Amino acid sequence: MLLIHCPYCNQTLPEAEFTYAGEAHIARPADPSSVSDEEWRDFLFIRTNVKGPHYERWRHFHGCGRYFNAVRDTVSDRFLITYKTDDPRPELSKLLEKSK
């Protein structure tokens, strides 16, 4: 079982307490009625489907209940970092450097 660090509980806990919640840093258009159908479709459905380090959301469902962000390698399943929802998106090059 994967162990996942919850940035709100500040504990590293079993995957079974968490749920996956899709790609992270997808911003909802501020004024939905002003975007084209294609832009709205992209916002709703189009994701990067990365092979490798992926910025994604998780929720500590059976715990503090909070959503947070993570960078996980979709090939190795290894978490490079987890961070609070309002923390800035961490630079990938720095994460890869640190994980070496």
Add this chain to the structure above:
Amino acid sequence: MTVLTHAFTPGPIVASGPVKLTLLEPVARFSLRLRAANIPTVAKALGVDLPTTVGERAANGTTEAICLGPDEWMIIAKTDDTDKLVSACADVYASATHSLTEVSAREITVRIEGDRAAELLTIGCPRDIDSIPVGGGCRTVIDGVTVVLWRDADQSFRMDIWRSFALHIIDLLYTGSKEFAAE
């Protein structure tokens, strides 16, 4: 086999053996949500500290608080104190906005105690039980069901379970404790 009915009559479920199970008497339960700035005022109104580290607890007499999330607490009190706590919080609402929701009927609590109580929990809890300090607790999962676990002593726990899942979880604990007893 179902060892309890939906009446949830308090009393022993497994009275002897390596792990004893007891359905505890009803208590008043409140889900409390608020912002950090309002913690001191609401804590004073409730008469119990509100710890800010997830998993930490505080108690004052029969009133207890556990921090379940960065802005979330569960408050436990004597049933008789329900109205007193509700009005004390209402009195400070204007200066310290918060959400106090009574959830007394939502859950039942089972005491799990005995030489192998911590080990029994491992049949359904993925969390490392040893990582929960005595006097602490957590919201976690057991066999797919969210529960709140209070560790009161090395081998004594309370588990708050939502009523609709409680018969299933209690049956699981019952079976586990009987298996220990049969070893």
